[in-house]
Amino acid sequence: MVPWFLLGSEILALAMGIVVYDITEALQSSNFTFTSQGNFWEARITMDKHFFSSFFIAGFGYAASFTTVIFSAVFLLLSLWRHKCKMQTNSMKDLSMDAHIKAMKSILSFLVIYSINFVCLILSIIYSVKNEKTMTFLISVYLCAFPGIHSLILVFSNPKLEKALLKILSCVKCEFFTK
Template identity: 55%
Template sequence: CSNFCVSACLCVFYCIKIATFRNSFFIYLKVKVDRMVPWLLLGSVFFSLVIGAAVYNVTDKALCKKLNVTSQECIGKGRIRREEHFLPVCFTIGFGFATPFTAVIFSALLLLFSLWRHKRNMQTNSMKDLSMDAHIKAMKSIISFFVMYSINFICLVAGMIYSTKEENPIMLMIYVFM
């Protein structure tokens, strides 16, 4: 979760610093972002620690308080109680992963649009130089980062879904992709 949040903060930071939009709020963010980045990174680490502590607390309560009776009815009740604890945790973790992913989607699309528009302006002004090649390479890098980030997000969500199942061979493939 920390890796996911910090990379999302950096993606938003790069979007604000590199993109050229004339919106007054965007210009205000561009001026103030240098002071906001350390607080954003610290906030994302703090957010990750809170989510991690909550997950550990619920997992510890659900898994360590197993029933010592071996009847089928008690085992079934223990499994239901464990799944009841995991539903709010999975929802919180899903929200914790979806928020940075949404920020990355918007910032990557804004940055790609800005770079594409700037490259198009350079082409109309017939400025064929190294700057246009750098813009194309930057656009390719952003697209590749977005693809890798999306694969990681899909694998994290799939890992949450399949983690409730016991001894699932699909989890190995999910971990390989992550």
């Protein structure tokens, strides 16, 4: 199943690369500024028609991936909840039940983070059309920080990964200060 996911990811990356290339090529080859007397409304409609398909494809890709994350997280939460309830009826308190509760909390936090990420992705499309530089910048900062924040949450939620990270950081610190 993993090779199929990798193939699908490569195909989606290729499709998005084609869309981005199309947008940059259109921006470089077309001059969207009009200095002569003319109908600016027609120029705006032409530009919107050209970029609508690109924004539609990007929005569809964001929505498809967000839907996948939502459904998988909800199904995983339901499965963990059922399993926790079965474990609770069989025994009073167990370490594995605590692990299930911790896993459900982390999945819920990821669900909230992914929801915020999806909203920011859609807002980035909207504000890029409106040419609002400040909001686009703030949204871009969050979108760039999202993978790092997500990875840090994963690392610090697992004690073994946290110890490994601290060990790596101590080695890097030693190498940095010896040079």
